[in-house]
Structures are given as C-alpha cells and as structure tokens.
Amino acid sequence: VKQSILSLFYSALFCLIINCAFAQQKDTSVIEADTVTRERPKKPDSLKEKFYPRAFRIGTDLIAIGKTQFNDTYSGWEGNVEVDCGYYYPNVEVGHWGRSYDLHYGDYGHYENSGNYYRVGMDINILRKDPDRNTLFFGVRYGHSSFSESATLNVDGGDFGTAQKILHNSAVTAGWGEITSGLRVKIWKEFWLGYTARMKFLPSVKGDTELKSFDIPGYGMNGSGFYWGFNYQIFYRIPLKKKK
Amino acid sequence: VRFLLTSIIALLLSGCLTQPDCVATTSNVVQFRFRDAVSNKLKKVLFSSILISSDGTVLEKTLTETDNVVDSLSTVALPVNSFVKETTYTFTYGVTTNSVPSTKTGSVTVTYDLQNIIVSIDCGPYIYVSNLVMPSYTFEKEPKLLSKQLSTSETVNIELIL
Numbered sequence: 284v285k286q287s288i289l290s291l292f293y294s295a296l297f298c299l300i301i302n303c304a305f306a307q308q309k310d311t312s313v314i315e316a317d318t319v320t321r322e323r324p325k326k327p328d329s330l331k332e333k334f335y336p337r338a339f340r341i342g343t344d345l346i347a348i349g350k351t352q353f354n355d356t357y358s359g360w361e362g363n364v365e366v367d368c369g370y371y372y373p374n375v376e377v378g379h380w381g382r383s384y385d386l387h388y389g390d391y392g393h394y395e396n397s398g399n400y401y402r403v404g405m406d407i408n409i410l411r412k413d414p415d416r417n418t419l420f421f422g423v424r425y426g427h428s429s430f431s432e433s434a435t436l437n438v439d440g441g442d443f444g445t446a447q448k449i450l451h452n453s454a455v456t457a458g459w460g461e462i463t464s465g466l467r468v469k470i471w472k473e474f475w476l477g478y479t480a481r482m483k484f485l486p487s488v489k490g491d492t493e494l495k496s497f498d499i500p501g502y503g504m505n506g507s508g509f510y511w512g513f514n515y516q517i518f519y520r521i522p523l524k525k526k527k
Numbered sequence: 528v529r530f531l532l533t534s535i536i537a538l539l540l541s542g543c544l545t546q547p548d549c550v551a552t553t554s555n556v557v558q559f560r561f562r563d564a565v566s567n568k569l570k571k572v573l574f575s576s577i578l579i580s581s582d583g584t585v586l587e588k589t590l591t592e593t594d595n596v597v598d599s600l601s602t603v604a605l606p607v608n609s610f611v612k613e614t615t616y617t618f619t620y621g622v623t624t625n626s627v628p629s630t631k632t633g634s635v636t637v638t639y640d641l642q643n644i645i646v647s648i649d650c651g652p653y654i655y656v657s658n659l660v661m662p663s664y665t666f667e668k669e670p671k672l673l674s675k676q677l678s679t680s681e682t683v684n685i686e687l688i689l
Binding site for chain 2: 384390391394411419441446493
C-alpha cells in the first residue's frame with residue numbers, strides 16, 4: 284500500500300509539472316502574439332486534417348526501467364512506436380515483464396511469471412494545431428500477452444489439513460482492451476516526454492489449467508472489473524519526408 | 528486541460544481499490560437437509576455417526592453440544608476434501624418402523640471441480656470448489672441435488688430422503 288501511495292504521489296507530481304510546463308509554454312506564445320504584429324502564417328486546415336504519416340515517435344517506458352532497477356518483484360521493459368498522422372496516431376507497444384512475489388512474506392508460498400506482450404491501437408490528438416507537435420490524446424488499445432507462470436502454494440484444506448501444491452501453467456495467452464489518455468510534450472530538439480494512463484478491462488485468459496492466472500504481463504492482476512496502468516515515456520521523433 | 532488532468536488523477540487514485548479483500552463468498556462445505564420418505568416433510572434425524580472419507584482419509588463429524596441437546600439434526604454442513612475431486616459421506620442414523628427402533632446406514636459420493644486461485648499477495652491462495660455432482664449413493668431413495676454451488680450462506684446442496 285505504501286508503495287502504491289508513493290507511486291501515485293509521484294504520478295500526480297509529474298502530471299502537475301507537465302501541466303505547468305505546458306501552461307507556461309502557452310503563456311509565452313500569448314506574449315509574443317501581443318508584441319509582434321506580424322502573425323505566423325497559418326497552414327490551411329484542410330492540409331492538417333489529411334491522414335498521412337508525418338513522423339515516427341519511438342519511445343520507451345521509464346517506469347519499467349526504474350522498477351527493474353529498484354523493485355525486486357518486477358523486471359521488464361516496454362517500447363513504443365507511434366506514427367504522427369495528423370489528428371490520428373496509430374501505435375504499437377511491445378514489452379516483456381516478469382513478476383516474482385512472496386505471498387504474505389512467504390507464509391502462503393511464492394508466485395512468479397514471465398512473458399511478452401504487445402498492444403496495438405490508435406490515439407486521437409485533441410491539440411490539433413500545436414506547432415511543436417505536442418499531443419493531448421485519447422485512444423484505444425487491444426492487448427495480447429503470451430506467458431508462463433508457476434507457484435508453490437501452502438494451501439489450507441480445512442479439516443483435511445494443509446498441503447503444499449506446486450503448480451505450473453506453461454503456455455498461457457491473454458487478451459484485453461484498454462482506453463487510454465495522455466500527454467506528449469516536446470522537451471528538447473527531437474525529444475518528447477509524456478505519460479499514458481490506461482484503463483484496462485475484459486481480460487480473457489486461455490491455458491491457465493493448473494492455476495487461475497494471477498498476473499498477466501502487460502495487463503496486471505487478473506480479475507473481474509478494471510485494472511489501471513500508467514507509463515512515463517520518453518520519445519525520439521523521426522520526421523518523414525513531407526507529402527507533396 | 529486542467530479538468531482533464533484532474534480527472535486522470537482521480538482515475539489513478541481509484542486504482543488503489545483494485546486490491547481485493549480477503550473475505551470469501553464461497554466455501555468448501557456441502558449443506559445437507561433431510562426429508563421424511565413417508566410424509567414427504569422436512570424432518571430432524573438422530574445420527575449415530577457421520578463419516579467423511581476421501582483419498583484414504585476418514586474423518587468423523589463431531590456432534591456439538593447443541594446437537595446433543597436437540598438430539599437430532601435438521602441440517603448438517605460437511606466439508607469436501609479440496610485436495611482431491613471426490614468425497615464420500617456415510618450416515619448412520621436411527622429410524623423407527625412399526626414402533627421398532629433400528630439403525631440404518633447410507634452413503635452418498637460427490638465429485639466437483641477444483642480451481643487453484645491466488646486471491647491476492649496478502650490473502651494468499653484459495654481452492655475454489657464448484658460444479659457439485661452426485662454420481663453414486665447407497666440410500667434406498669435417490670438423494671436430490673438442489674444446488675451445485677457451495678456457498679457460505681445457508682443454501683442447501685443435497686436433500687436426503689430417509
């Protein structure tokens with residue numbers, strides 16, 4: 284719980300910093316507009332609305348890197364590629380995650396998993412005319428994961444005593460949906476920093492024969508209802524040749 | 528933008544509620560009740576013994592002080608062995624036929640599905656028992672399977688016709 288509160292505190296702090304930076308950037312442009320009479324030439328809206336790839340943004344999740352270094356229960360990474368198509372940003376995310384938990388300090392046993400996942404989806408940018416290609420977006424994803432998991436459990440059988448069960452799911456697959464929202468803000472030259480908040484739902488698991496899947500790589504804890512995810516990401520933008 | 532950020536932070540805070548609590552709504556006990564074969568009414572039964580056998584282990588149901596006071600049982604909850612998929616219950620009970628008391632024995636075997644679940648890191652593992660089936664019995668009349676789901680409530684699973 285303490286870890287969750289700290290994580291949320293840092294998340295909130297980061298959001299505020301990004302928000303302030305973004306607001307400051309807008310204020311500067313207003314001052315410039317007041318003092319300079321010559322207006323920046325506007326591009327026709329019809330040109331901006333066209334759906335064609337303007338650039339790639341390739342990124343990685345900083346939280347996954349940090350957790351791998353400082354959290355004993357997690358190891359993993361996540362890479363992101365998104366294509367700037369004007370209002371729309373098709374994207375692909377791939378990653379690896381492994382978990383290792385002692386259940387209630389080991390009293391109930393141990394659980395671990397390892398697997399790869401990908402997500403494909405589309406974001407819609409609602410900052411339509413930002414010259415720095417900053418984005419504030421909403422989107423959807425489909426996620427898919429392939430993984431294995433094993434557990435050594437100390438199980439209480441009531442009147443029939445207790446027993447240690449060694450369980451293994453060797454080839455589990457899972458799919459789920461996500462609704463996302465986030466920001467990308469230009470920080471320096473071709474580098475953007477941002478976050479993605481995810482509401483994950485409807486996990487569908489196959490292959491968990493011995494043990495109901497506890498933790499799904501790319502999704503989180505398996506259960507009914509929603510699960511939440513959050514990424515801090517850094518991106519490098521690779522512009523493409525402008526369409527004539 | 529500020530409204531959106533506030534909304535996003537609120538959503539993130541709600542993520543604190545994703546950890547389940549340790550309260551189980553299911554159980555590993557089968558609830559029995561008894562019906563008179565002649566009058567077809569629910570009745571109390573005086574048991575000499577109730578044995579629970581599974582996987583080579585035999586347990587005897589301990590009758591509580593309350594059971595001894597009323598001298599008979601209207602319902603009884605008996606555990607299944609959640610390490611294997613089959614448990615047999617053997618009841619030895621008293622009957623009176625033409626004013627002559629005697630003792631009879633009958634048994635019923637149940638099978639079920641088992642699923643190993645880790646509830647949470649703090650709550651640990653749990654074996655979920657479901658889909659109760661009654662493949663065999665030795666009573667004169669066939670027992671009725673009323674509910675396949677084991678629960679912590681007073682839901683009756685099997686009715687014995689005695």
